[in-house]
Amino acid sequence: MKAIPLLLMGCGGVGRQLLRHIASCRSLHAKQGIHLRVVGIADSRSLVVPSNVSTGELSDELLSEVCRLKSDSGFSLSDLPGLGESRAYLGAESTSKMMEIAALLGKSTGLVVVDCSASSETVNILTQVVDLGCCIVLANKKPLTSSLESYDKLMSFPRRIRHESTVGAGLPVIVSLNRVISSGDPVNHITGSLSGTLGYVMSGIEDGKPLSEVVKAAKSLGYTEPDPRDDLSGMDVARKALILARLLGRRITMDSIEVESLYPPEMGPDVMSVEEFLSKGIVLLDKKIQERAASASTFAMVLRYVCVIDQNKCKVGIREVPKSSPLGRLRGSDNLVEIYTRCYNTEPLVIQGAGAGNDTTAAGVLADILDVQDLIP
């Protein structure tokens, strides 16, 4: 049995779901000769580790207790009752303990450091553990979308990093793109609908519904962030686009991406509250987008909120696509990525499916962890 040691940062919905998946896959993984040994769980303030990180592990009971207690967002790991053989570290001590573990286990065991947080703070830890021989698995987009210097550092051992769930949750987008690239099939361009929320919104607009109505419906279905403008700004899609563009070798940063926001600056969070935006602001946007949709429709086109990436541009915004293309036929909240290459020339390689949700995101992270197993001695 090969033990894969892992240290998890982030106990939000994805991190907790990952812990549940790990526990429930014990017998499946045992059949593959694999045991996932959890040697640390960190939230933003604290870290829990077994008393002996070289040989010990956090028990499945403790993982399940973490899941139960952390669903209350105010709870800190350091308050975990019944720690038993485990220990907790707080604040700066938790970071230095993590580095100590990475130094101890990196080269000797290929420790997998998993980032399921949504923080921009973890990049400092991640760029350091790279040199300590650790593998890295990310659901967090931030480390890959900050400076090019950090990006290069994280990618310095490309086989030791996996980040499927940073784009399209568990959808096999990154693995597919990496296969295309490594087989020498040159990518012409990538077009994708990478926001379930905006996919749902554009479907509704195609059906003739006003933007304001569709957004309110999406919010009440739980498809949007608490402030729907966080989706409508396009910034989340832009981060995903940047990750894809960098995989294609583009040396760009967030500020060089052209992002079309679905609301104007005068309706931004600094100017009006969510309630104001939904009751008074957004209705003012209905007419223009309805006109755009109608005009597109006369040319057998539909509007989609997409990223378009090629060797010269990286754009995020509304675009007319042929009704009969894979993107044009997309309905509802599924994500869809079209990859055009020499081999997939007139008809693209298409990956489609649910691109959000803790369950599928955590499944993507788990598949990534198993995918680095050959690097573990």
Place this chain on the structure above:
Amino acid sequence: MKAIPLLLMGCGGVGRQLLRHIASCRSLHAKQGIHLRVVGIADSRSLVVPSNVSTGELSDELLSEVCRLKSDSGFSLSDLPGLGESRAYLGAESTSKMMEIAALLGKSTGLVVVDCSASSETVNILTQVVDLGCCIVLANKKPLTSSLESYDKLMSFPRRIRHESTVGAGLPVIVSLNRVISSGDPVNHITGSLSGTLGYVMSGIEDGKPLSEVVKAAKSLGYTEPDPRDDLSGMDVARKALILARLLGRRITMDSIEVESLYPPEMGPDVMSVEEFLSKGIVLLDKKIQERAASASTFAMVLRYVCVIDQNKCKVGIREVPKSSPLGRLRGSDNLVEIYTRCYNTEPLVIQGAGAGNDTTAAGVLADILDVQDLIP
């Protein structure tokens, strides 16, 4: 620079394209710190190796010469002019030399044995090299669709075998399915259109064209085998379905798959020639399938030639699918696979794109070769 030694069986269209890809990707792979060292090329009768397989390799000039000369199907590798430092082995000697190389390089270098043939003979070699520490990459479906005993043997070290191009050419079907499985997301069922030819035919029928006309058009476009009944029998799709079913853990063989042939036994190759079939036979089949399509259409369904795989059945044949489903919206010769799991429940995970062609098939093989690099010491 890490050298990945490889031995290629099969110099048909896919094998030759692979050799071209290898030569043209030299600088791309060098950037990744990888060098593909070709230590043997075999056709059905002979084997060419460098004079020293431990350190030497067949030069890119020789690879290109192999590609040029083998496009004449009558040419044997042993007749290769200007072998230089290389050597040729014939018949039984070529097999024993291959085993000798596998024994020498398997455990020490993780030699990758690549099967791009369409032969059922290679399975004997492949099941032996498994125990010698070799990695295996397959485009050939036959080794995975013969006895369960051979299958189990080939899969005895699951990390050391890749076979993306056995289903859907270079489409990332196997890698995606393996990720789903390893993350513990239970697969409910898989439905797929896995024949470009039959996809094209069913699209034509959907457009109201007679079967006979569409098949003749497909033949003249080069979409079919020389005898189109090789496509219409569904046996190629059945092989792909068996590979997917076995990945899901089904313990079945070819003879337990229900296969619907598009022509009846009395129009088989033993009864009439290709010309007779195309001029007199197939027109007799037009009416029935046209009626089926019309009847499906009244329920907003379309006919597709698909495989359906779940825990209880593995079927290949014509099926009515909703016009609005990914399979129903499929047009032309693209392949499409729908994977339904816990995470992809109401809306499936969909992989779509060109599923045939030497270029994309060889690209899939090359991506597989690079994917086992972490097993090479």
